[in-house]
Amino acid sequence: MLYEKIERLCKENGTTITALCKEITGSTGNLSTWKKDRFWANALANICIKFNVSADDLLGIPHKMPEFSPLLLEEYSDSALDIAKRYGALDDDGKALVRVAVINAEGRPAVGVSQKITV
Numbered sequence: 001m002l003y004e005k006i007e008r009l010c011k012e013n014g015t016t017i018t019a020l021c022k023e024i025t026g027s028t029g030n031l032s033t034w035k036k037d038r039f040w041a042n043a044l045a046n047i048c049i050k051f052n053v054s055a056d057d058l059l060g061i062p063h064k065m066p067e068f069s070p071l072l073l074e075e076y077s078d079s080a081l082d083i084a085k086r087y088g089a090l091d092d093d094g095k096a097l098v099r100v101a102v103i104n105a106e107g108r109p110a111v112g113v114s115q116k117i118t119v
Helices: 002-012 017-025 031-035 041-051 055-059 078-089 092-105
Strands: 038-040 116-118
Touching: 002 017, 002 031, 002 041, 002 055, 017 031, 017 041, 031 038, 038 041, 041 055, 055 092
Parallel strands: none
Antiparallel strands: 038 116
């Protein structure tokens, strides 16, 4: 469960999940919701930033890249393929920064959104 993963991260970093909840949300009132594995998206983003972990790792999403057909590659420009190669060469932190930049550029909410994520 997500709550246990976050609790483990807290212990590894010398804090408690209660203190983390207060730091991230401003109070401990959300702790009971967290115990049900229900987190606000901005809280998860801030937890990832605080502990320097990717959201994929925190949520247990496997790091499997989609398989591409060579026929599909013909549909892309050379510059698009160059960008894809450069993105593929980034470490997880670099890829996370690119994803955040894309989200911000598209005007989608990132940190501070008002939607809950239930895992």
